[in-house]
Amino acid sequence: MQTPCPTKFGEKVSKTRLSDRDYEILDHIKRYRMTTRDVLQKLFFADSDISAVSKVTSRLIQMNVLQKYALDADRVYFGLGEVAAKLHGLSASKASAHGPQALIDNYAALQFCCNGAVPRERLLVSELKQYIGGIRGKKLRPGMFYIDYQGGQSRLAAMRVDHGSSPAHLLRRSREYLERVVANPGIASLIHQKSFMLTILTAFDDKKTQIEDCISRQEWKVFFRVEVVKGLRPLLTASAQKGQLPGAEF
Incomplete structure (x- = not known):
């Protein structure tokens, strides 16, 4: 099912539709404060290859719903874009790259909870x-x-x-x-x-x-x-x- 993105977040987004899975991805990033391609594939694209993840994240980045940042020399991570931050009632400062300590802590929490042998859930x-x-x-x-x-x-x-x-x-x-x-x-x-x-x-x-x-x-x-x-x-x-x-x- 497709759900219209609220129009108050900008004309560009109001003319685009977010799927239920898109909203689930945004809720996931709000909880973990970041995510990575491997985690997205495991949680939301288990029946697809990694190209499906890239296709969706690219679309959401173009809509300013997601932002992409360098994780290290070879990897990237995703955070909420300004549109998604507003959607969740968060300040625009939440739509920015992590500092060095926050990046390490949030990456560790994400991988431990979402990519470990036992699924866990970080508390809001x-x-x-x-x-x-x-x-x-x-x-x-x-x-x-x-x-x-x-x-x-x-x-x-x-x-x-x-x-x-x-x-x-x-x-x-x-x-x-x-x-x-x-x-x-x-x-x-x-x-x-x-x-x-x-x-x-x-x-x-x-x-x-x-x-x-x-x-x-x-x-x-x-x-x-x-x-x-x-x-x-x-x-x-x-x-x-x-x-x-x-x-x-x-």
């Missing part, structure tokens, strides 16, 4: 509020949460991305993060109920093993998950070469 800030009652708390980073299922139990999980720090530093910052966010009553309650998790996303298989070993040597009040994100390493390398690598923000 409005959805997070339903779990914890509010988003007060220093450096809570409300856009980096999802619901994790492990051992038959669901837990609210905060994603944290390894930007190249040592395992010991990552876990020291993890403990500092927990000390901060426990000030949020909703999160404090979940920790008490053993229903809160930290998920560390790294680019390296050997680093995953090292982090898990460090975790096992300490006592924690929360559960951990450590996962390797394929395709993250080139972004870290590019940021390091530009002197933009900020280190993991825990």
Whole structure:
């Protein structure tokens, strides 16, 4: 079914029609703040080859519904265009390229949730509020949460991305993060109920093993998950070469 794009977003778009799948793609990008061709193919074009993805994204870019940016030297990513930002009630600033840290964090979250062996869904800030009652708390980073299922139990999980720090530093910052966010009553309650998790996303298989070993040597009040994100390493390398690598923000 074809749905007319609202006319208030410009004459060019008002004369064009967006399909239900187009709107689903826009909702997906709003949730993950970016997307890539491989993720789009997996989620929306499973029965088609990659050329179908390129055809649709090219059309949406021409309509200023999507924007295309360089991910690294060989890959691109897509974000909302100005028309889509208005459609979702977002400011025009949301229709712009990510900074170096946001790019790494959002790419890691996208690949972990959408391209991993187990499908997961990143929470919108409005959805997070339903779990914890509010988003007060220093450096809570409300856009980096999802619901994790492990051992038959669901837990609210905060994603944290390894930007190249040592395992010991990552876990020291993890403990500092927990000390901060426990000030949020909703999160404090979940920790008490053993229903809160930290998920560390790294680019390296050997680093995953090292982090898990460090975790096992300490006592924690929360559960951990450590996962390797394929395709993250080139972004870290590019940021390091530009002197933009900020280190993991825990």
